[in-house]
Amino acid sequence: MGIKIISPGLATSVQDLGRPGYYHLGIPISGGMDRFALRAANHLVGNPEGSAVLEAVFLGPEIEFTTDAMVAVTGAELPLKVDGEPKEIWTSFSVKSGQTLSFEFLKAGARSYIAVSGGIDVPVVLGSRSTYGLGALGGHEGRNLQSGDKLEIGDSSITVDEGRQVPANLRRGLGSSAELRVVPGLYWHRITEDSQKYFFDDTWKVASEADRIGYRFQHGRALRFNERKQPFGAGSDPSNIVDSCYPYGSIQVPGGTEPIVLHRDAVSGGGYFMIGTVISADMDLIGQLQPNMDVKFIEVDIDTALAARMNRQSNMQRIREVV
Amino acid sequence: MPRQQIVSPLPGTFYRRPSPDQPPYKEEGDSVEVGDTVGLVEVMKLFYEVKSDQSGTIGKYLVGNEDTVTAGQPLVDLGE
Structure with missing residues (x-):
């Protein structure tokens, strides 16, 4: 039954x-x-x-x-x-x-x-x-x-x-816009200082590709990359890297134009550089974003990320206690 | 009495045609029956057919082809 x-x-x-x-x-x-x-x-x-x-x-x-x-x-x-x-x-x-x-x-x-x-x-x-x-x-x-x-x-x-x-x-509030906190990652140095600033300054919009694999964002300024000779094993586009692991929450930017945050059903590795990683406390929120919503990425450090995770955990603990 | 409307059941991108090289599902002035498809909404690479839950005449399309729509947004005004 x-x-x-x-x-x-x-x-x-x-x-x-x-x-x-x-x-x-x-x-x-x-x-x-x-x-x-x-x-x-x-x-x-x-x-x-x-x-x-x-x-x-x-x-x-x-x-x-x-x-x-x-x-x-x-x-x-x-x-x-x-x-x-x-x-x-x-x-x-x-x-x-x-x-x-x-x-x-x-x-x-x-x-x-x-x-x-x-x-x-x-x-x-x-x-x-x-x-x-x-x-x-x-x-x-x-x-x-x-x-x-x-x-x-x-x-x-x-x-x-x-x-x-x-x-x-x-309950987590569901507004018409959202802020996603990001820890810059290993490849942060690959983009110019201006692009590092614009990525967090710009307001992005959720694209219609908003599924279990990943969420795509549009309408921010395209990233510019620092010049380098692409290493052996990396593709020719400056957004390519030698294949690497893709963490849950990592933000890849193919061609430098539209960031994609990988979610629960994502592939585990590949050859796109990652600008950073959305903190674990904000991954649930991504699952509640609708296409066309405005999103800002907020730069945080790892201590802030850990504190935010603790905060989310205590929220769940309160539900266990009061409900 | 308020005008009857067909609304989008989900957020995404609205299309008036089944594919780019085919004619629109409906033109303004066409008659529409319950269950007729009046457009497509694309989201997450899936296409959802928006069907009319009433019969009448297509008065006016309130959104353009490839416009973004939200859940509950009116898409079509129905005439008599």
Whole structure:
């Protein structure tokens, strides 16, 4: 018994906290793009925080339940209904077998996390239930959900009450613009001083390539590179380097024009220089950015990055304590 | 009574044609039935067909081809 997908939305997939440990083999970490929202959704229905949930982007799915369950939806402001009756986001609610969960138009943010008590019970592949679509690995048959798919729900031993809620002050605000903090990286010296300044001065816009692999940004000034003879093994464009590892959150700028921040399903290496890395505390936020939103990159040092990560962790800890 | 509109269900880039070398789905003045496609929205390299949830006549396209749109933004005014 479980759930049946009536309509899948745009790109809905099964995700948990991810599949670390195989990046060196080219298998990305995958997992929810907004892991804070994913953890909170699981917490609201009494699941372990790393249970598998559904991640929907921009457009919600329509789901028929074939079992009774406690459900919570977190992340984007994507209004939801059960059999046509509105329900609150960031709040647990019970669904009876035979009822249908559906969504209205997106109001803010980008990705919603739909947790069901017991968790989505797909096979564990390399330690995770997350879907890696490009590699046809994990999740439900290694792909996004389609109409007619039936998913099993795990056994749930914990019963939580309806109406369990994450207070508004512990949710991350979803505005019409965003700031992403960046630690400059190993290749920072490759661009001119002017370009180093412009990268942080300019307002960038999220491009329509805003998916699980990476987010592309447009409309800032193109980077200029310091002259050098390209080393053996690097391509001829000045934005090329001898192949290197691409960290999660790294910002590559092919041709020096449009920065791309690599996210959960990214490739693990290649030959583009990286200007720096978005700090881990801000990676969840990227998962909630819509195309055409204004974004500023803010330069920070590693101490600031670590403090910000601590701050995010304490936010999650507060949810564990008060909810 | 407010005019009826077709809105975009998701953010992205709006297209009036199925592909660059094909005619637009609808012209202003064309009749439209429930389920007719009136445009495409591209996001994340995926193309989503925007379908009408009502029947009538295409009064006016409120956004141009290749314009960026947000979720819930009106795309088409429907006439009588």
